[in-house]
């Protein structure tokens with residue numbers, strides 16, 4: 487559903503991505519996991535056409551996202567928080583996005599209910615808590631009923647109930663036939679909801695495969711242990 491080959495990106499002296507090749511399988515929750523600064527957000531920005539790779543490519547559903555005829559139906563993303571103006575209400579923000587994406591206005595009311603913002607819909611986004619902003623950003627990502635749902639650090643600012651809700655949402659999305667990418671540095675939290683794992687560090691892919699298979703192969707019982715085993719292995723190779 488999402489694929490990259492040799493994707494590289496440098497910002498000044500920092501090699502944010504170094505020949506990243508990976509595959510995000512359809513119908514699964516893939517965890518794009520690694521420490522701060524690993525290159526996760528950079529990869530997602532390249533996937534969504536928000537930045538250009540220096541070399542290689544990232545495609546969604548077989549082609550560059552910017553070349554998709556109906557992009558909102560192919561992928562929806564929460565990346566770098568919410569793009570709403572602080573003075574705008576959550577309702578107005580989603581209505582504007584719906585209009586731009588040719589999405590029926592009725593969908594907005596249903597989504598506000600679904601993400602738990604119905605009561606706050608007419609309040610300005612500037613007064614929202616961090617958790618409420620995340621919920622609004624997730625609503626924006628879901629607007630076009632995308633096949634691929636990309637959530638970059640979606641649980642920042644959410645309380646335990648909100649975190650459980652995000653993980654349930656990911657599971658429900660794949661249970662309904664969709665594909666999801668959860669980008670996170672929080673390995674313990676991702677444990678429960680990811681089926682497929684891409685571990686990334688210093689712009690390089692350490693491991694890419696089904697979680698259970700990788701855990702068996704490395705003789706470990708958790709994602710944190712898997713990451714430590716893979717990171718130690720990559721250090722030894724340098």
Ligand SMILES: Nc1ncnc2c1ncn2[C@@H]1O[C@H](COP(=O)(O)OP(=O)(O)OP(=O)(O)O)[C@@H](O)[C@H]1O
Pocket residue numbers: 497498500501502520521522523524525526527528529670671
């Ligand atoms: N626009 C930019 N200009 C300069 N450096 C950047 C830019 N974007 C990313 N970087 C650098 O590239 C590296 C990878 O950043 P990226 O945001 O992709 O990491 P990440 O894995 O998403 O980390 P985090 O979990 O902290 O968001 C970091 O060292 C970051 O400082």
